[in-house]
Amino acid sequence: xxxxxxxxxxxxxxxxxxxxxxxxxxxxxxxxxxxxxxxxxxxxxxxxxxxxxxxxxxxxxxxxxxxxxxxxxxxxxxxxxxxxxxxxxxxxxxxxxxxxxxxxxxxxxxxxxxxxxxxxxxxxxxxxxxxxxxxxxxxxxxxxxxxxxxxxxxxxxxxxxxxxxxxxxxxxxxxxxxxxxxxxxxxxxxxxxxxxxxxxxxxxxxxxxxxxxxxxxxxxxxxxxxxxxxxxxxxxx
Amino acid sequence: xxxxxxxxxxxxxxxxxxxxxxxxxxxxxxxxxxxxxxxxxxxxxxxxxxxxxxxxxxxxxxxxxxxxxxxxxxxxxxxxxxxxxxxxxxxxxxxxxxxxxxxxxxxxxxxxxxxxxxxxxxxxxxxxxxxxxxxxxxxxxxxxxxxxxxxxxxxxxxxxxxxxxxxxxxxxxxxxxxxxxxxxxxxxxxxxxxxxxxxxxxxxxxxxxxxxxxxxxxxxxxxxxxxxxxxxxxxxx
DNA sequence: GACAACCGCGACAGTCATGTTGCAGTTCCA
DNA sequence: TGGAACTGCAACATGACTGTCGCGGTTGTC
Numbered sequence: 001x002x003x004x005x006x007x008x009x010x011x012x013x014x015x016x017x018x019x020x021x022x023x024x025x026x027x028x029x030x031x032x033x034x035x036x037x038x039x040x041x042x043x044x045x046x047x048x049x050x051x052x053x054x055x056x057x058x059x060x061x062x063x064x065x066x067x068x069x070x071x072x073x074x075x076x077x078x079x080x081x082x083x084x085x086x087x088x089x090x091x092x093x094x095x096x097x098x099x100x101x102x103x104x105x106x107x108x109x110x111x112x113x114x115x116x117x118x119x120x121x122x123x124x125x126x127x128x129x130x131x132x133x134x135x136x137x138x139x140x141x142x143x144x145x146x147x148x149x150x151x152x153x154x155x156x157x158x159x160x161x162x163x164x165x166x167x168x169x170x171x172x173x174x175x176x177x178x179x180x181x182x183x184x185x186x187x188x189x190x191x192x193x194x195x196x197x198x199x200x201x202x203x204x205x206x207x208x209x210x211x212x213x214x215x216x217x218x219x220x221x222x223x224x225x226x227x228x229x230x231x232x233x234x235x236x237x
Numbered sequence: 238x239x240x241x242x243x244x245x246x247x248x249x250x251x252x253x254x255x256x257x258x259x260x261x262x263x264x265x266x267x268x269x270x271x272x273x274x275x276x277x278x279x280x281x282x283x284x285x286x287x288x289x290x291x292x293x294x295x296x297x298x299x300x301x302x303x304x305x306x307x308x309x310x311x312x313x314x315x316x317x318x319x320x321x322x323x324x325x326x327x328x329x330x331x332x333x334x335x336x337x338x339x340x341x342x343x344x345x346x347x348x349x350x351x352x353x354x355x356x357x358x359x360x361x362x363x364x365x366x367x368x369x370x371x372x373x374x375x376x377x378x379x380x381x382x383x384x385x386x387x388x389x390x391x392x393x394x395x396x397x398x399x400x401x402x403x404x405x406x407x408x409x410x411x412x413x414x415x416x417x418x419x420x421x422x423x424x425x426x427x428x429x430x431x432x433x434x435x436x437x438x439x440x441x442x443x444x445x446x447x448x449x450x451x452x453x454x455x456x457x458x459x460x461x462x463x464x465x466x467x468x469x470x471x472x473x474x
Numbered sequence: 475g476a477c478a479a480c481c482g483c484g485a486c487a488g489t490c491a492t493g494t495t496g497c498a499g500t501t502c503c504a
Numbered sequence: 505t506g507g508a509a510c511t512g513c514a515a516c517a518t519g520a521c522t523g524t525c526g527c528g529g530t531t532g533t534c
Contacts, residue, residue: 015479015532040521051482056523148431155420156429158403166399170391183392191428192393194385252502252509277491288512293493 022058024048026069026112033069034111041065066115067123073105073112074126080105086133091141092185098137099164100181106168107177131157146189160188259295261285263306263349270306271348278302303352304360310342310349311363317342323370328378329422335374336401337418343405344414368394383426397425 014022028048032039041062045052059065084098106113117123138156141147147156167180251259265285269276278299282289296302321335343350354360375393378384384393404417 017532018480021480041523042521052522053483053524054481057481060523062522145431147429151429154407155424158407159400159424159429162399162403163396166395170395187392187396187428189428189430191424191426192384192388192396193426194382254502255510258510278493279491289492290494290513291511294511297493299492 018058021048021050021054025050025055025058025065026072029065029069030073030109030112037111067118067121069109069112070115070117070123071121071126073109073115074117074123074130076105076109077102077113077130078126081130081133086137091137091144091146094137095141096181096185099184100177102164103167103177103180103184106164110168134160156188160184163188255295258285258287258291262287262292262295262302263309266302266306267310267346267349274348304355304358306346306349307352307354307360308358308363310346310352311354311360311367313342313346314339314350314367315363318367318370323374328374328381328383331374332378333418333422336421337414339401340404340414340417340421343401347405371397393425397421400425 025044025048029044032044032047036043041055042052044065045055048055055065059068080101081098084094084101086094086098088094089097115123117127134157135153138147138151138153138160142149142151142153163184167184262281262285266281269281269284273280278292279289281302282292285292292302296305317338318335321331321338323331323335325331326334352360354364371394372390375384375388375390375397379386379388379390400421404421
């Protein structure tokens with residue numbers, strides 16, 4: 001977890017105890033704001049075991065704290081996606097590995113990963129990068145026949161993100177991330193119908209996803225790796 | 238849309254203009270709070286074209302307004318689920334119909350349907366009822382061989398809710414609800430892999446969903462029909 | 475050991491939102 | 505048509521939260 005101060009190379013490095021304080025504040029903020037997004041800075045300070053003025057010393061405003069949380073969480077996310085080797089490992093192996101890694105990260109940074117990233121911020125760039133690599137991984141899988149040839153990659157990415165988000169809700173959120181990852185990948189690829197006997201379609205035009213892929217970088221919505229959402233400023237959803 | 242006053246049979250019925258005001262306030266609140274969950278009562282009043290005191294005349298507190306929104310939206314949801322005849326129509330027909338209906342409703346009441354329902358409120362009861370009927374519909378589908386025999390119905394319900402939620406995000410949110418419903422149902426049943434040629438599993442135990450069904454009524458998370466969330470009081474966009 | 479960095483304390487100012495109130499004008503319904 | 509219900513206005517009180525500040529004590533690093 002990089003501290004915000006080390007994100008600014010021009011800034012003098014913090015003393016070790018200040019580094020620890022920053023990390024403690026970010027982790028406490030994640031816990032407190034996950035439980036109640038409207039919690040006050042005072043409540044975050046109490047959870048971190050520091051004075052409110054100490055938070056203000058390190059983060060000028062409440063928004064600055066949120067931005068730092070988002071940046072730190074997305075940096076963590078990028079790292080665990082890297083570990084899954086999406087460009088080089090066999091696609092399904094990479095997919096499973098990345099899914100498990102992302103689930104672990106999201107467990108710890110659920111709130112921070114759902115924060116809307118400020119445009120141009122490291123978090124926003126990181127989100128875009130992760131989404132791009134996800135699309136590329138799905139593209140490789142499709143090229144290898146692991147996804148239906150007509151798969152809309154953008155829809156696939158959104159479904160994948162939604163399943164990851166959902167895997168962390170409910171009573172089984174404490175389940176091993178590898179088990180959850182298996183479930184997510186299996187549901188993503190095979191759905192709920194019995195294997196090898198697809199049900200007759202409801203309509204004659206049997207396309208899994210017919211809509212054209214949306215243009216450009218307009219990704220949004222609830223990514224398993226975090227994501228911006230159109231409810232501006234809000235943490236929920 | 239029933240007004241909150243008519244939900245209280247002991248209360249005298251409102252005059253017609255007051256009924257219109259209440260409806261206008263609820264609809265304006267949905268629009269304004271969807272865009273910004275932290276919007277003030279003043280902003281809701283402006284959007285509704287009434288004075289803030291008029292809102293306070295009909296809803297004692299901000300929370301009372303939210304509760305009324307949730308109750309009204311869930312009543313609407315129950316109605317559109319009824320229209321899909323989940324108990325009597327063939328399961329896939331019912332599923333498609335209900336999905337399209339729910340998408341239409343959720344388009345108009347997205348914020349209200351995501352509000353946490355107060356325990357014991359009509360909204361909470363309605364949510365439970367809808368979830369129960371969803372599980373029953375999936376049970377019927379499984380009994381007819383339309384879902385894999387080992388399907389975890391609770392996971393299926395959560396996946397279904399997640400897909401409905403996701404269908405409303407992204408650039409294609411303006412797409413016809415029937416098209417979106419087709420997409421949701423198809424993805425739910427068949428996933429993204431090519432039809433009739435399931436990919437070899439990553440692990441030898443090839444179960445689509447192995448975890449036992451969670452107990453009782455502990456449903457939570459993001460239902461397509463709305464749902465409580467563990468972020469208390471937050472609407473988080 | 476010196477010194478700079480770090481932290482906590484308590485207070486203060488400002489902003490914002492909510493909830494309430496009385497009163498006068500308007501609208502609807504029997 | 506009369507009267508009750510409905511609504512808007514402006515003000516007020518309260519509470520909560522954020523951001524800032526000066527100062528003194530503590531800690532870490534060279």
